[in-house]
Amino acid sequence: MQTIHEAADAIRQKKITPIELVEQCLANIDRWEEHVHAWVFVDRDGALAEAKRLTDELSRGQYRGPLHGIPIGVKDIFDVFDWPTAAGSKLWANSIARQDADVVRQLRQAGCIFLGKTVTTQYASFDPPVTRNPWNLSRTPGGSSSGSAAAVATGMCLGALGSQTGGSITRPASYCGVAGCKPSYGYVSCNGVVPLAPSMDHPGPIAPCVEDLAIMLRAMLDYDHSLFTHDQVRRLQDGCPGEFGRVRGLFQDLADLHVRAMMDEVSAQLRDKGAAIREFTLPPGFSEVLPSHRTVMAAEAAQYHEQRLRHHPQDYQPRIRALLEEGLNCPAPTYGRAKSLQDRLQDEMTANLMWDDWGILLTPATTSAAPDASTTGDPAFNSPWSYTGLPTVSLPVGLSPDGLPLAIQLVGARGKHEWLLAAAAWVEKALGVGPLTPPLPR
Amino acid sequence: MQTIHEAADAIRQKKITPIELVEQCLANIDRWEEHVHAWVFVDRDGALAEAKRLTDELSRGQYRGPLHGIPIGVKDIFDVFDWPTAAGSKLWANSIARQDADVVRQLRQAGCIFLGKTVTTQYASFDPPVTRNPWNLSRTPGGSSSGSAAAVATGMCLGALGSQTGGSITRPASYCGVAGCKPSYGYVSCNGVVPLAPSMDHPGPIAPCVEDLAIMLRAMLDYDHSLFTHDQVRRLQDGCPGEFGRVRGLFQDLADLHVRAMMDEVSAQLRDKGAAIREFTLPPGFSEVLPSHRTVMAAEAAQYHEQRLRHHPQDYQPRIRALLEEGLNCPAPTYGRAKSLQDRLQDEMTANLMWDDWGILLTPATTSAAPDASTTGDPAFNSPWSYTGLPTVSLPVGLSPDGLPLAIQLVGARGKHEWLLAAAAWVEKALGVGPLTPPLPR
Numbered sequence: 001m002q003t004i005h006e007a008a009d010a011i012r013q014k015k016i017t018p019i020e021l022v023e024q025c026l027a028n029i030d031r032w033e034e035h036v037h038a039w040v041f042v043d044r045d046g047a048l049a050e051a052k053r054l055t056d057e058l059s060r061g062q063y064r065g066p067l068h069g070i071p072i073g074v075k076d077i078f079d080v081f082d083w084p085t086a087a088g089s090k091l092w093a094n095s096i097a098r099q100d101a102d103v104v105r106q107l108r109q110a111g112c113i114f115l116g117k118t119v120t121t122q123y124a125s126f127d128p129p130v131t132r133n134p135w136n137l138s139r140t141p142g143g144s145s146s147g148s149a150a151a152v153a154t155g156m157c158l159g160a161l162g163s164q165t166g167g168s169i170t171r172p173a174s175y176c177g178v179a180g181c182k183p184s185y186g187y188v189s190c191n192g193v194v195p196l197a198p199s200m201d202h203p204g205p206i207a208p209c210v211e212d213l214a215i216m217l218r219a220m221l222d223y224d225h226s227l228f229t230h231d232q233v234r235r236l237q238d239g240c241p242g243e244f245g246r247v248r249g250l251f252q253d254l255a256d257l258h259v260r261a262m263m264d265e266v267s268a269q270l271r272d273k274g275a276a277i278r279e280f281t282l283p284p285g286f287s288e289v290l291p292s293h294r295t296v297m298a299a300e301a302a303q304y305h306e307q308r309l310r311h312h313p314q315d316y317q318p319r320i321r322a323l324l325e326e327g328l329n330c331p332a333p334t335y336g337r338a339k340s341l342q343d344r345l346q347d348e349m350t351a352n353l354m355w356d357d358w359g360i361l362l363t364p365a366t367t368s369a370a371p372d373a374s375t376t377g378d379p380a381f382n383s384p385w386s387y388t389g390l391p392t393v394s395l396p397v398g399l400s401p402d403g404l405p406l407a408i409q410l411v412g413a414r415g416k417h418e419w420l421l422a423a424a425a426w427v428e429k430a431l432g433v434g435p436l437t438p439p440l441p442r
Numbered sequence: 443m444q445t446i447h448e449a450a451d452a453i454r455q456k457k458i459t460p461i462e463l464v465e466q467c468l469a470n471i472d473r474w475e476e477h478v479h480a481w482v483f484v485d486r487d488g489a490l491a492e493a494k495r496l497t498d499e500l501s502r503g504q505y506r507g508p509l510h511g512i513p514i515g516v517k518d519i520f521d522v523f524d525w526p527t528a529a530g531s532k533l534w535a536n537s538i539a540r541q542d543a544d545v546v547r548q549l550r551q552a553g554c555i556f557l558g559k560t561v562t563t564q565y566a567s568f569d570p571p572v573t574r575n576p577w578n579l580s581r582t583p584g585g586s587s588s589g590s591a592a593a594v595a596t597g598m599c600l601g602a603l604g605s606q607t608g609g610s611i612t613r614p615a616s617y618c619g620v621a622g623c624k625p626s627y628g629y630v631s632c633n634g635v636v637p638l639a640p641s642m643d644h645p646g647p648i649a650p651c652v653e654d655l656a657i658m659l660r661a662m663l664d665y666d667h668s669l670f671t672h673d674q675v676r677r678l679q680d681g682c683p684g685e686f687g688r689v690r691g692l693f694q695d696l697a698d699l700h701v702r703a704m705m706d707e708v709s710a711q712l713r714d715k716g717a718a719i720r721e722f723t724l725p726p727g728f729s730e731v732l733p734s735h736r737t738v739m740a741a742e743a744a745q746y747h748e749q750r751l752r753h754h755p756q757d758y759q760p761r762i763r764a765l766l767e768e769g770l771n772c773p774a775p776t777y778g779r780a781k782s783l784q785d786r787l788q789d790e791m792t793a794n795l796m797w798d799d800w801g802i803l804l805t806p807a808t809t810s811a812a813p814d815a816s817t818t819g820d821p822a823f824n825s826p827w828s829y830t831g832l833p834t835v836s837l838p839v840g841l842s843p844d845g846l847p848l849a850i851q852l853v854g855a856r857g858k859h860e861w862l863l864a865a866a867a868w869v870e871k872a873l874g875v876g877p878l879t880p881p882l883p884r
Contacts, residue, residue, distance in 0.1 A: 081749070081750075082749070082750050082753070084537075085540060087540070091538065092538055092540065094536040094537065094538075095526075095536065095537050095538040095539075095540065096533070096534055096536075096537040097537075098527060098529065098534065098537065098636050099636075099637075191633065194540050194541075195541075307523070307524070308523075308524050311524070
């Protein structure tokens with residue numbers, strides 16, 4: 001699999017042009033898309049024209065940085081100027097965006113080439129999408145950033161924009177065998193993004209490896225651009241970050257046997273490489289996280305959709321509709337209590353992670369490998385971090401006995417993306433795992 | 443003509459309900475719309491449903507303030523949730539907004555009822571729209587907020603959202619015989635608004651009278667909600683604001699004979715009521731304002747439209763296309779000089795206005811009464827304030843010999859909306875002018 005950082009090096013050294021990179025991606029789309037259905041649409045001509053422009057810039061000596069000429073996919077809830085944003089709605093199929101979303105504008109300025117819009121579950125919720133898992137076409141790619149994960153996994157693009165309110169970045173990235181990052185809450189702008197639950201919506205990158213996530217995230221961050229540079233992350237990945245807190249509790253109880261075995265093996269390997277792995281005890285309120293997350297998601301989604309659901313009930317699939325009805329029937333005090341717990345756990349978890357410099361937690365990324373395509377899988381290991389707003393990085397560590405990717409999830413302290421990405425890059429290197437490439441279906 | 447503040451008093455005293463107010467507006471739409479063509483669409487059912495909800499709130503004792511239940515129109519460049527924003531483009535006719543523009547959300551929270559979208563010239567530029575001037579159907583209503591001004595003038599709504607980059611609020615409001623306010627640059631959010639030239643785009647209200655502008659602006663301001671209250675403005679309008687600076691120069695040279703006579707008469711009347719009118723000399727750089735404004739508008743509009751104009755040339759009418767071509771061919775240093783002058787004049791003009799408390803300038807609002815419908819009229823008296831970002835209020839003062847409204851324009855210091863609105867309210871009262879109502883065409 002082509003990575004962003006390798007492609008960036010090749011572009012800088014003039015071994016490849018943005019035009020050739022786009023052509024590679026389009027060839028992979030010709031190979032894969034009929035099996036995987038990752039795209040709402042691909043704008044071949046637009047992408048090639050943009051690649052030409054960025055290639056010309058390079059030949060004039062203009063270099064925008066490591067995203068110069070990198071072809072990416074955009075989840076179909078982000079506004080891209082003059083492209084429709086449908087968010088899985090039939091009624092929004094021609095709803096053309098009249099501005100770029102903030103994060104799209106930032107990536108465009110950094111030199112990204114947008115190939116097209118990737119499939120999202122409807123309104124970024126739970127109804128199974130048309131997209132299939134490239135490792136096994138009977139399995140789900142996960143949701144809601146289904147197309148983004150499947151497209152990166154198959155080299156149809158080198159990176160993709162995703163978003164997470166429950167487990168919508170980590171879960172699809174992990175099921176498809178690629179890396180994902182959900183940044184700290186509020187650090188990446190949601191302006192121009194169809195909301196699900198505004199107090200937990202997080203745009204984030206999906207990419208082949210951790211270094212690529214760092215490159216994309218750096219262009220997307222609203223506030224702390226200066227906190228780390230690409231070179232700093234490259235350097236940090238060479239030094240062991242010290243101690244990891246392994247989290248059990250629900251992260252053990254809900255994991256299947258393959259995931260439990262994978263976690264034991266990963267922990268043993270990291271210890272071998274010099275990391276300390278200690279047990280991390282979750283604060284007492286954490287047992288309420290999953291129902292409280294659901295309450296906040298349902299109530300806030302209902303606030304956005306209420307009027308539209310009344311006018312266009314036919315434009316809502318069963319699971320999002322059930323979520324909205326839950327929200328509409330949720331008593332205000334229940335929502336209020338869920339918000340209070342959210343505030344309290346945000347503070348408590350960040351305080352708990354300050355043990356040495358900044359602590360990093362280690363959990364499995366998903367409860368199992370990708371299940372069949374009748375669901376988008378269980379977000380139970382991801383929703384707690386969407387709820388508490390802590391940043392996460394997930395990366396694939398190998399294949400399950402039935403040939404599906406398994407992944408781990410690292411969780412950092414709020415705002416400390418540089419430590420988290422450096423730790424994740426070190427883990428990726430210590431485990432000796434690189435991007436996993438699925439075999440083309442026959 | 444029904445004013446917002448009278449309707450607000452009647453609602454608070456339960457003499458009328460929001461439902462009845464909406465029904466009045468819909469009846470005026472039945473009477474006027476076939477002549478005037480002010481609306482892109484009217485959402486009768488949606489408005490009545492919203493009026494019902496806001497009437498129910500009142501009967502439960504909930505009162506949101508003076509905009510509670512006030513029916514308004516929204517210029518079709520502002521996003522309103524689940525309504526299309528076409529901005530006069532055929533290709534954007536079904537481009538449904540997935541969020542409210544900031545200012546739409548603020549007005550919604552303040553209790554406004556949105557009746558529908560009002561006609562804008564294409565991309566808020568200069569191509570004549572389908573809308574006609576209600577005072578004479580062969581005349582232009584002005585642009586680009588054409589539908590907003592014509593709809594308020596005919597009682598089809600009580601107030602409307604407009605926007606101004608050159609003269610797009612003041613000109614149509616004045617041609618149609620209603621009041622308009624262009625706030626200080628940057629004080630009202632442009633988020634969710636189709637841009638024309640971002641460094642000069644100003645959303646603002648169009649309404650029957652100055653007090654109504656104050657009510658709407660208060661809900662729209664991003665930063666200084668606390669600067670003035672409705673009651674403060676009501677009190678201030680009773681005390682003479684002291685001194686006005688009458689501006690001649692281009693504001694005299696470009697005015698026709700009727701406008702010059704009107705200005706002399708207005709000045710004499712204000713002197714009679716105790717105001718001092720002194721001559722205000724424009725700073726030297728001001729002679730460059732009109733060409734520099736055009737440069738900034740062309741260059742910034744071209745930045746937004748460039749790519750789209752290339753892909754969809756057929757979706758651009760002649761005048762906007764000429765503007766964009768001008769911008770595409772504008773050398774960067776020319777634009778840079780125009781921006782430098784803009785910065786310098788912004789500071790200089792605000793400094794010049796600090797003569798006692800905060801000074802107010804007096805100019806005609808337009809060069810003439812509404813010309814025929816083959817143009818949208820001359821924005822020469824308005825563009826200087828869009829360029830320098832100073833706030834303006836315009837109000838009608840009477841009819842020209844051929845029965846068309848004439849209006850004056852007051853200009854204040856940056857950010858000092860409370861002084862400007864109080865002065866304008868005093869002038870309106872001193873001149874004894876109220877809202878002008880056009881006769882229904884036979």
